[in-house]
Amino acid sequence: MSSHGLRIAFFGSSLVSAWWNGAAMYYRGILRALHARGHRVTFYEPDLPGSQGHRDLPVAPDWARVVVYSVEGTDGLERCLEEARSADVVVKASGVGVFDELLEARVLELQSGHTQVVFWDLDAPVTLERVTRNPEDPFRALIPRYDRILTQGGGDPVVLAYRDLGARDCIPVYSAVDPDVHHPVLPDVRFDCDMAFLDERLPDLERRVESFFLRAADLLPDKQFLLGGDGWSGRQRPSNIRYVGHLAPGERNVVRSTARTVLDVSRDGMARFGFSPAPRLFEAASAGACLITDAWEGIELFLEPGRECLVAQDGLEVAEAVLCLTDDGVRELGAAARRRVLAEHTYAHRAVQVEQALGYTSRPGSLREFVA
Missing domain, CATH: 3.40.50.11010 (Rossmann fold)
Incomplete structure (x- = not known):
């Protein structure tokens, strides 16, 4: 030093x-x-x-x-x-x-x-x-x-x-992101799902989680969704959403390396102001996850929509993305996002x-x- x-x-x-x-x-x-x-x-x-x-x-x-x-x-x-x-x-x-x-x-x-x-x-x-x-x-x-x-x-x-x-x-x-902490790891069958969402239940986030995550699960009853984070145990949710509770940072890394897609949703204030991606966006990208994010001003400064992530305006568009993504598309988006954050956002x-x-x-x- x-x-x-x-x-x-x-x-x-x-x-x-x-x-x-x-x-x-x-x-x-x-x-x-x-x-x-x-x-x-x-x-x-x-x-x-x-x-x-x-x-x-x-x-x-x-x-x-x-x-x-x-x-x-x-x-x-x-x-x-x-x-x-x-x-x-x-x-x-x-x-x-x-x-x-x-x-x-x-x-x-x-x-x-x-x-x-x-x-x-x-x-x-x-x-x-x-x-x-x-x-x-x-x-x-x-x-x-x-x-x-x-x-x-x-x-x-x-x-x-x-x-x-x-x-x-x-x-x-x-x-x-700290790439020594967040990186691709071997998948774990405990966390197999079509889409995962990981965050704590906060008042200024819950409404947007309803619009983007719970709505998408409602629209896709044959797909499997995974919800992680503190505070959601008492929250009503569709039967195809499995709640796994609090996850330590290392476990979140495993979820992001296992789930077919990972959803990121901004809190109300961040979505209004824009330009405020949370750490979890970069952590998921560094793990090579295929990211779907809600729309907010400035996303293109961090990840390129359509090439390094997908951007959805509402739960319907989230559901469409889950349905339409091919296996090759999932891999390509995840790899491109990881390259971008390692090059610019550590x-x-x-x-x-x-x-x-x-x-x-x-x-x-x-x-x-x-x-x-």
Whole structure:
């Protein structure tokens, strides 16, 4: 590791658990790639029973130091903030799950000539809608004070919206894939199906899952569908949909390598803003899956419709794609998608972008000073 790497203090939801934590794979991909480039990461996460009780990284990874702080009072968090004072970069991610409002204000007290403070928004459409509707939202007044805003996506609409709110700079850092984690594996008969959909049951996703996935299953009673992810057990669904519950990241890799096709559906806010593919899109592509995705603005920047994925406007078009795809078509789409993401959309690519956003190059003393 280079002695000139950045010291990064990152306050997020959880690095060690992907349970009800859609950000986990994004965190892991970005931070592991930054570590590989010589940076030292300390990840501060709350001791929430759900997350810590469902770790899929049983021990701290060798590419980040993980500090778990108590949520019984703020003493533990205060110790973390004091320790983070020596970092070159302090990151407050959105959606930590506890003390968010407190953290968003307190991290700004760590700004100095050698420490820049970044807000990393993993759900920019939701954040922007919230602060736009409520001018008294405490975060709204803090936006201009951050050295920069990074987002998990959003394209120009999100960048312009943040700048309108006074952000000094806003830079999308899109999801991507870690090819060491997500890659083709041997299929498993447990997951044989014509189409798989994997995601947690969230209010702003469920309606679109009904329109695209459940509707397609209704239209194709002779085809077999597989649903994975937390929260769907009580949801009514057609009899040809088999629910397999929570799947660890490694199991999701097997599903994507087994299913004939894999569906990706965007949440409401992401679909409206566009330009915000979730990590699962790239993970499925890296596993060589034949991807069918709902239509959203900007998909062609990541995968080419008709050659690297299929795009559907509704459940009827999803059903038509499942029916019409030949075995050769399935293989060709999957192979083309995998080539594209490995060439352009790995977390190694994103780590370089993060360095550029932070004003860092590998030359000693090259990190620009930022005035709080």
